[in-house]
Amino acid sequence: MEAIYILWMRQLKRYFRSKSRIVGALGQPLLFLLALGYGFGSVFRAAGQGNYIQFLVPGVIAMTVLFTSVFNGMEIIWDKQFGFLKETLVAPVPRFVIMIGRTLGGATVAVFQGLVVLGLSFLVGFRTPHLLGIPMAIGFMFLLSLVFAALGTAIASVLEDMQGFQLSMNLIVQPLFFLSGALFPLKGLPTVLHYVTAVNPLSYGVDALRSALIDMSHFGMATDLVVLGAGAVVFTVIGGRLFGKIQA
Amino acid sequence: MITVRNLTKKFKNLVAVVKISFEVARGEVFAFLGPNGAGKTTTIKMLTTLLIPTSGEIRLNGYDPVTEQDAVRRSFGIVFQDPSLDNQLTAYENMDIHAVLYKVPRSGRKARIEDLLRLVQLWERRNDKVEKFSGGMKRRLEIARGLLHHPAILFLDEPTLGLDPQTRNLIWEHVKELNRSEGVTVFLTTQLMEEAERMTDKIAIIDHGRIAAQGSPQELKEQTKTTSLEQAFLALTGSTIREEEAGSGDRLRAWLAMRRGGR
Numbered sequence: 317m318e319a320i321y322i323l324w325m326r327q328l329k330r331y332f333r334s335k336s337r338i339v340g341a342l343g344q345p346l347l348f349l350l351a352l353g354y355g356f357g358s359v360f361r362a363a364g365q366g367n368y369i370q371f372l373v374p375g376v377i378a379m380t381v382l383f384t385s386v387f388n389g390m391e392i393i394w395d396k397q398f399g400f401l402k403e404t405l406v407a408p409v410p411r412f413v414i415m416i417g418r419t420l421g422g423a424t425v426a427v428f429q430g431l432v433v434l435g436l437s438f439l440v441g442f443r444t445p446h447l448l449g450i451p452m453a454i455g456f457m458f459l460l461s462l463v464f465a466a467l468g469t470a471i472a473s474v475l476e477d478m479q480g481f482q483l484s485m486n487l488i489v490q491p492l493f494f495l496s497g498a499l500f501p502l503k504g505l506p507t508v509l510h511y512v513t514a515v516n517p518l519s520y521g522v523d524a525l526r527s528a529l530i531d532m533s534h535f536g537m538a539t540d541l542v543v544l545g546a547g548a549v550v551f552t553v554i555g556g557r558l559f560g561k562i563q564a
Numbered sequence: 565m566i567t568v569r570n571l572t573k574k575f576k577n578l579v580a581v582v583k584i585s586f587e588v589a590r591g592e593v594f595a596f597l598g599p600n601g602a603g604k605t606t607t608i609k610m611l612t613t614l615l616i617p618t619s620g621e622i623r624l625n626g627y628d629p630v631t632e633q634d635a636v637r638r639s640f641g642i643v644f645q646d647p648s649l650d651n652q653l654t655a656y657e658n659m660d661i662h663a664v665l666y667k668v669p670r671s672g673r674k675a676r677i678e679d680l681l682r683l684v685q686l687w688e689r690r691n692d693k694v695e696k697f698s699g700g701m702k703r704r705l706e707i708a709r710g711l712l713h714h715p716a717i718l719f720l721d722e723p724t725l726g727l728d729p730q731t732r733n734l735i736w737e738h739v740k741e742l743n744r745s746e747g748v749t750v751f752l753t754t755q756l757m758e759e760a761e762r763m764t765d766k767i768a769i770i771d772h773g774r775i776a777a778q779g780s781p782q783e784l785k786e787q788t789k790t791t792s793l794e795q796a797f798l799a800l801t802g803s804t805i806r807e808e809e810a811g812s813g814d815r816l817r818a819w820l821a822m823r824r825g826g827r
Contacts, residue, residue, distance in 0.1 A: 403648040
């Protein structure tokens with residue numbers, strides 16, 4: 317148990333000591349909020365869909381959580397190449413415990429980053445109808461970040477270098493984000509897109525955040541919860557397996 | 565303390581280690597010498613549970629690294645060839661993580677960390693990020709960390725690589741001292757023959773994945789009819805230069821350099 321705690325703590329320390337990472341990670345969400353939020357605002361309203369900023373904020377938070385938690389995998393590669401990973405791999409601690417500590421750490425960082433974006437979104441005019449939505453949103457952010465921190469671990473476990481990781485991340489993360497309903501409503505999509513969004517776990521994360529923060533849901537909160545919970549378990553198991561197989 | 569029988573490791577397209585056998589007694593300082601790419605690091609990785617052998621048998625402190633990983637992992641401390649510290653954390657925090665991972669009892673933890681940091685003369689710098697440390701300081705910190713959990717065996721994979729003579733001497737003094745005071749068995753690799761000659765009780769020379777000779781420095785010199793270990797080493801391994809595949813650390817540095825240059 318203490319091993320999980322100390323590895324979790326390590327992730328947080330590394331994050332809070334890297335000011336550039338905190339600030340740098342906020343650039344993209346802000347850009348999306350301002351450029352898309354204000355840019356498409358009038359079109360969205362004219363189409364009878366209401367306030368686009370309200371609609372977009374949960375999507376951008378989900379994006380932030382997705383990118384930050386997947387970055388957890390990048391840290392594994394980093395540790396592989398700078399050596400610290402070996403220190404943990406030869407320790408008399410089950411690999412699964414190490415993976416859990418790291419994943420929880422990465423997930424916590426992602427939730428924190430998501431909360432910062434939520435805070436910023438209040439500055440650009442976002443309003444949540446009831447404050448109870450915020451703790452619920454935190455819970456969903458955490459589940460969502462577990463799913464993708466574990467996915468990052470799984471991918472990082474089988475890859476050797478940064479280039480490979482960045483490439484596969486671009487191939488996986490960008491489509492996950494753009495095909496999740498983070499930017500557009502899921503109702504009335506063409507058939508292909510409908511199915512693609514339905515099998516994308518991020519869609520359920522975006523939807524869950526929307527139902528918590530702006531009382532608007534496509535799948536229903538219960539479905540979101542089940543899908544995200546199952547996703548977290550499945551990816552943690554897969555990530556744990558692959559992480560356990562790393563030979564240095 | 566360490567027994568190796570017919571140990572072999574094959575990778576996809578090369579055989580790194582072929583049927584090697586050797587023994588290291590308790591309290592001994594043992595050197596594993598060989599040219600680049602001879603199989604030294606691969607052997608250490610198999611001994612320390614990081615690689616699974618293709619065939620052969622290993623007993624380390626009485627345990628099997630394949631089937632009794634945790635017992636083996638508690639038995640040794642290691643200083644890897646490439647640094648394995650977290651640069652963003654302080655010296656003390658690096659020690660503390662190790663103490664937790666190796667279940668060093670919480671009551672004695674602080675005192676043990678302080679003792680070791682004082683021993684390697686880093687106590688005053690305990691709250692500095694490792695990032696700010698020189699190569700020699702990092703090595704000393706890694707040695708201190710490797711000893712934290714009172715291991716029976718200390719592996720040192722080229723611990724003095726890239727260090728100046730002053731730091732090298734300091735490190736070897738520490739190692740000798742620890743070997744005496746804690747009775748720890750030392751398994752080391754180095755490219756510096758005079759270090760090996762001065763430090764060790766027993767040497768095995770590995771070349772092309774096979775053991776070329778083993779014995780005390782004196783025995784190896786007698787066996788090859790030479791007057792220094794360096795000459796004995798060259799007599800046993802020849803003087804052709806070996807090509808080695810770059811390690812992942814080198815590849816990362818090359819990549820970072822490329823990225824910097826590209827911008």
